[in-house]
Amino acid sequence: MAMQKTIVPEFKITAKVVYVPSESNPEKGYHFFAYKIAITNQGSAPAQLMSRHWVITDSSGKKEEVRGPGVIGMQPKIQPGQTFEYDSACPLNTTTGSMQGRYHMITEDGQSFSVDIPEFYLVAPNALH
Numbered sequence: 001m002a003m004q005k006t007i008v009p010e011f012k013i014t015a016k017v018v019y020v021p022s023e024s025n026p027e028k029g030y031h032f033f034a035y036k037i038a039i040t041n042q043g044s045a046p047a048q049l050m051s052r053h054w055v056i057t058d059s060s061g062k063k064e065e066v067r068g069p070g071v072i073g074m075q076p077k078i079q080p081g082q083t084f085e086y087d088s089a090c091p092l093n094t095t096t097g098s099m100q101g102r103y104h105m106i107t108e109d110g111q112s113f114s115v116d117i118p119e120f121y122l123v124a125p126n127a128l129h
Helices: none
Strands: 011-019 031-039 045-058 063-069 083-092 096-107 113-123
Touching: 011 096, 011 113, 031 113, 045 083, 045 113, 083 096
Parallel strands: none
Antiparallel strands: 011 031, 031 083, 045 063, 045 096, 096 113
């Protein structure tokens, strides 16, 4: 069997989270977080983001999984050295929680691979006393 030379794509994922008081209703247990994700291609080959898989956990341990094509209705192709950023949001029933997951990507020559999204935390300003 012939060995194929595999280009290992390298992506860095960062997240910034803000609590949105105007969209939240703490008395009713509704906490709204907005977040910005930056996906940086640190490798030498372009790749396209095909789908996402999120695991959202609130502080009571309730997990919700979200899967879908692309991000914010797009399947961006990210060139080497390029960063793709997008904004999204997540409501929680608790004042704290976390998100983590993975993006499923594909290279120009059709190799698919996953990029882990490191866990990040959703914390309402009044959550930590």
